[in-house]
Amino acid sequence: MRLFFAALVLSGLTFAAAAQPAAPSDSTYAASAKAPGAGLAPLASQVRGPKSFGQLGKDGRLTLLPIPVIFYQAETGLGYGAGGLLSGRFSEDTLTRPSNARVQYWQTQKGQSLTQLVHTVYTPGEKFYLNGEISAYDILLYYYGVGPNTSRDDESETEYKLFIINQRLQKQIAPKLFFGAQYRLTNVRNISVPDGTVDAVGTNVNVFLRDPEVSPRERQDTRVSGLGPVITYDTRDVPLAAFKGDLLDFGVTFNGTGLGSDYRFVRYQLDARHFQPIGSNRTILAAQFLGQLHTGEVPFRELAGIGANLGGTLYNNANLLRGIYEQRFRDRQMIMFQAELRQKLFWRIDGAVFGGVGNVANSIDNFGLSNTKYAGGAGIRFNFLRRDRVNLRLDYAAGTGSAPGFLFAIGEAF
Numbered sequence: 001m002r003l004f005f006a007a008l009v010l011s012g013l014t015f016a017a018a019a020q021p022a023a024p025s026d027s028t029y030a031a032s033a034k035a036p037g038a039g040l041a042p043l044a045s046q047v048r049g050p051k052s053f054g055q056l057g058k059d060g061r062l063t064l065l066p067i068p069v070i071f072y073q074a075e076t077g078l079g080y081g082a083g084g085l086l087s088g089r090f091s092e093d094t095l096t097r098p099s100n101a102r103v104q105y106w107q108t109q110k111g112q113s114l115t116q117l118v119h120t121v122y123t124p125g126e127k128f129y130l131n132g133e134i135s136a137y138d139i140l141l142y143y144y145g146v147g148p149n150t151s152r153d154d155e156s157e158t159e160y161k162l163f164i165i166n167q168r169l170q171k172q173i174a175p176k177l178f179f180g181a182q183y184r185l186t187n188v189r190n191i192s193v194p195d196g197t198v199d200a201v202g203t204n205v206n207v208f209l210r211d212p213e214v215s216p217r218e219r220q221d222t223r224v225s226g227l228g229p230v231i232t233y234d235t236r237d238v239p240l241a242a243f244k245g246d247l248l249d250f251g252v253t254f255n256g257t258g259l260g261s262d263y264r265f266v267r268y269q270l271d272a273r274h275f276q277p278i279g280s281n282r283t284i285l286a287a288q289f290l291g292q293l294h295t296g297e298v299p300f301r302e303l304a305g306i307g308a309n310l311g312g313t314l315y316n317n318a319n320l321l322r323g324i325y326e327q328r329f330r331d332r333q334m335i336m337f338q339a340e341l342r343q344k345l346f347w348r349i350d351g352a353v354f355g356g357v358g359n360v361a362n363s364i365d366n367f368g369l370s371n372t373k374y375a376g377g378a379g380i381r382f383n384f385l386r387r388d389r390v391n392l393r394l395d396y397a398a399g400t401g402s403a404p405g406f407l408f409a410i411g412e413a414f
Contacts (some may be wrong), residue, residue, distance in 0.1 A: 001318060032283035061383060063090035068105045071408060072388055073159065075140050081106025081114075087388045098122075098238060113138045118312060120239060129178045129232070132167035133313045144214040144401075146303065147331055148360050148371040152401055154207040159259060160191040161303075166313040168230060178232045182251055184314070185376040187261075188222045190302050194353065198375070216301045223262050226255035234356035238412045241389035242275040243284055249316055255296075265296030271316050273414060282344035288414045290320065291335045293364070303327070304334030306358045311365065321356045322407055323397030325376035331360035340413065350381035351392070354413070375399030384410075 069081040083104030091098050101119040114137050121130040143158045144150040163186070170180030193206045208214060230251035234269045236242035249271040255261045273288045292304040307324030320336055337360025355376030361367045377397030384392050391411060398404035 001156075009255060014214075030408075034304075049102075052110040061090075062086060063388070065247045065385070067102075067104070067404045067410065069104055070107075073108075075110075075142060075407075077109030079106050079108040079112070080116075085385075085390065087385055087390050088137060090158075092123070093124050096122050096124055096126050098240070100240060100388070100390070104279055111138065112140050112141065114389060116312075118317070120317070126172055129170045129172070129180075129234075129314075130168065130345040131170075131313060134349060135161040137164075141326055143208040143211075143300075143311045144328060145207050145211055146300065147244045147362070148329055148373070150329060150401070155273050155309035156206040156208045158196050158208050159193070161189045163189075164312070165185040168313070170230065170232060176233060176235050178234065181227065182230045182253060184225075184253060186301065189218055191221070203287070211377040214300050216299075217262075222299050222301065223260060224255055224299065224302055225259040226253040227259055227268070228253040236275060237272075238389045241391055242273075242286070243277060244413075246275070247271065247273040255302075256342065261409050263297050263341040265294055265298045265302070267302075268293045271318070278341075284342040284410070285339070285344060286414065287339040288318065289335075289337045290315065290318065292333070294332045298332055300330070303330040303332060304360060305406075306334060306336060306360055307375070307399065315409070319407070319409070320375065321358050321399055322354065322395055322413060323377050323399030323402060323404065325399075325402040326374060328399075328401050332362050333364055333367070334358065334360045338414070348386070349381065351378070352381060352395075353378045354395075354397075372410075373400040377404075379407075383410075 005098040029384070044230050053263050060158055062084050064084060067083040069079070069083055071079045073079070077293065083102060085100065085135060086103050087098060087100045089098055100121075101120040101121070103117050105115050107113040114135065116133065116135040118135075119130065120132040122128075123130075138161050140157060140159045144152070144243060145152050165183070167184075168180060168182045170178035173179050193209060228251060230249070232250075233246070233248040236245035236247055239247075249269075253267040253269075255266070256264045257312025269290070269292045271288070271290050273286070275284060275286050277283065279287050279389070294304065296304075305327030306321050307326055307328040321338060336356060338354065338358075340352055340354035344350050353376075354376070357373075358373050359367055359371050361371075376393055376399070379393060379395030379397075381394075382392040384390050393407075393409050393412065394414070396404065397407060397409045
C-alpha cells in the first residue's frame with residue numbers, strides 16, 4: 001500500500017520506550033571497548049531491575065505494548081486503528097532468540113479494514129520455530145495488468161475481501177537449521193470495481209474487467225490452498241533487526257484440489273539474506289535476494305509481485321522494493337535484489353538508505369535487463385524496545401511506475 005503520510009507515533013510512544021528497564025548504553029550496538037573486534041553485546045547482558053511499563057512475568061522477559069495506527073493513502077483516505085506488540089523470550093535460555101507477536105486492527109474513511117495477527121516464535125532452546133499470520137482484509141487496490149510492461153494509464157481500482165492463513169512449523173534438525181512444513185490458504189471474495197468505469201461511448205475502461213490475462217473465473221470468488229516442505233538455515237542474531245548472520249530459506253508449496261484449492265499450481269521460493277557490521281556495530285549492511293517461480297495455472301492474486309507490502313509471511317515478513325506500489329508489476333516469475341545501509345545516529349534514532357532492482361516475467365527465459373525495475377529511498381528508525389531491537393520505521397521511497405510516498409511499519413523491511 002502507498003502510505004503518503006505515516007502516523008507520527010514516534011513522539012507519542014517515546015514515553016513508553018523511555019520507561020523500559022535500564023540497559024548498558026546502546027547495548028544492542030556496542031561491543032566491549034577493551035576487546036577490539038569483539039562481537040555484539042549479548043541480549044542476556046541486560047541489567048535486571050524492577051519491571052517497567054508493559055513488562056510481563058516475574059522476571060520481565062516479555063513486554064506487551066500498545067501501538068496506535070494512523071495513515072493516509074490516496075485510494076482509501078485516512079486510516080486509523082490500534083494494535084499491540086508482544087516481544088521477548090519464552091525461556092530463560094539466553095541462546096534462544098527473541099520472539100514476537102503483533103495484532104492490529106484498522107479501518108479507513110472509505111470502508112476498508114484489516115484485522116491481523118502475525119507471529120514469530122522460538123520455543124525454548126529453539127527446538128521449534130513457528131512463523132505465521134492470520135489476516136482478514138476488506139481491501140481496495142489498484143490493478144495495472146500482468147507483465148513487466150504495464151502502464152500507469154491502465155490504473156484501475158479493484159475491491160475485494162481477502163482472508164489469509166499462513167502457518168509454518170519447523171523443527172531444528174541441526175544448529176540453526178530448521179525443517180518442516182508450511183500451509184497457506186488465501187480466500188478472495190466479493191471482487192468488484194467502482195461505478196463509473198465506462199467512457200463516453202460506453203466502453204469499459206477498467207483494465208481488470210477487460211484484461212485477457214484474467215479469466216472470467218478469476219473475477220469470481222477464489223480459494224487457493226497449498227501445503228509443502230520448507231527448510232531454513234538462520235544464523236541471524238536477532239531476526240527483527242539483525243546485525244550479523246545469514247538467512248537461507250527455501251520452500252515449495254503444492255496447491256491442489258485435494259486441499260480445497262480452486263487452482264492447481266506449484267510455487268517455489270528462495271530467500272537469501274546477509275547481514276554484517278561495517279567497521280563497527282554502528283553501521284550495518286543488509287542485503288536480500290528473493291526469487292519466486294510458479295508452474296501450473298496461477299490466478300491473478302497469487303502471481304509473484306514486485307512492490308509487495310501485504311505479502312506478510314509469504315515473503316518471510318519482508319517488504320520487497322519499497323517505493324513500488326503493491327504488486328505494481330506481477331507475473332508468474334519474479335526475481336529481486338535489495339540492499340540497505342543502517343547507521344546508528346544518536347540516542348534511539350538510526351538512519352537508513354536503501355535501494356533495489358527486480359523484474360517479473362511469464363517464464364524464466366523471458367527475463368531481460370531492459371525491463372529491470374528500480375526502487376530506493378531513505379528513512380529513520382526509532383529504537384522503541386532496545387532489549388529486543390524492536391524498531392519503528394519511517395521510510396520515504398520511490399520506484400518504477402509508482403508515485404513516491406512514506407511507509408510506516410514495525411521492524412526492519414527485511
